[in-house]
Amino acid sequence: xxxxxxxxxxxxxxxxxxxxxxxxxxxxxxxxxxxxxxxxxxxxxxxxxxxxxxxxxxxxxxxxxxxxxxxxxxxxxxxxxxxxxxxxxxxxxxxxxxxxxxxxxxxxxxxxxxx
Amino acid sequence: xxxxxxxxxxxxxxxxxxxxxxxxxxxxxxxxxxxxxxxxxxxxxxxxxxxxxxxxxxxxxxxxxxxxxxxxxxxxxxxxxxxxxxxxxxxxxxxxxxxxxxxxxxxxxxx
Numbered sequence: 304x305x306x307x308x309x310x311x312x313x314x315x316x317x318x319x320x321x322x323x324x325x326x327x328x329x330x331x332x333x334x335x336x337x338x339x340x341x342x343x344x345x346x347x348x349x350x351x352x353x354x355x356x357x358x359x360x361x362x363x364x365x366x367x368x369x370x371x372x373x374x375x376x377x378x379x380x381x382x383x384x385x386x387x388x389x390x391x392x393x394x395x396x397x398x399x400x401x402x403x404x405x406x407x408x409x410x411x412x413x414x415x416x417x418x
Numbered sequence: 419x420x421x422x423x424x425x426x427x428x429x430x431x432x433x434x435x436x437x438x439x440x441x442x443x444x445x446x447x448x449x450x451x452x453x454x455x456x457x458x459x460x461x462x463x464x465x466x467x468x469x470x471x472x473x474x475x476x477x478x479x480x481x482x483x484x485x486x487x488x489x490x491x492x493x494x495x496x497x498x499x500x501x502x503x504x505x506x507x508x509x510x511x512x513x514x515x516x517x518x519x520x521x522x523x524x525x526x527x528x529x
Binding site for chain 2: 307334336343344345346347348351358359394396398400404405407408409410411412414
């Protein structure tokens with residue numbers, strides 16, 4: 304099966320600019336996650352969707368970050384305005400419970416550099 | 419709060435030796451654990467998982483051990499190869515919700 308697709312792979316922007324990332328999960332996966340991974344750290348959840356509804360956005364900085372999954376398939380994550388500390392890799396993952404495991408699969412991520 | 423942590427940030431092993439990467443978790447309600455491998459420029463890649471009703475699971479060259487009494491998870495890699503060099507993360511979840519990751523262990527394989 305095709306993996307989780309993300310674009311762009313890299314993005315460099317100046318602080319206070321806006322940026323958007325796109326994710327297409329594995330077909331049929333109802334749950335979609337956006338994680339932020341700062342260099343040298345493990346990924347941290349920003350937001351979790353179940354179909355087109357938000358399950359958990361408690362760690363999402365809502366004053367500048369937004370995400371949507373309007374049709375319950377692909378998703379976009381937006382940052383506006385960006386800060387220097389937003390420099391990180393933004394990972395999208397999807398999952399679907401099958402048998403004994405949840406089938407979490409990650410995309411390759413978008414590396415954001417804010418200058 | 420809940421957290422998943424690793425004891426050793428960097429592990430260097432000789433090619434052909436066995437590697438053991440350790441992880442401590444704090445949420446006793448977690449029921450599913452996963453080990454991931456992450457190479458530079460790539461997303462985390464699934465290695466092996468284990469449910470909380472098990473204490474050991476084996477894959478190809480990898481074994482995961484779970485000790486719920488002390489909330490400890492380990493990944494054993496047999497006959498470590500240069501291609502195993504990467505950052506390894508353990509992650510926990512409850513009921514298939516969000517994954518909570520540790521900080522990672524860098525595995526370096528010396529030829």
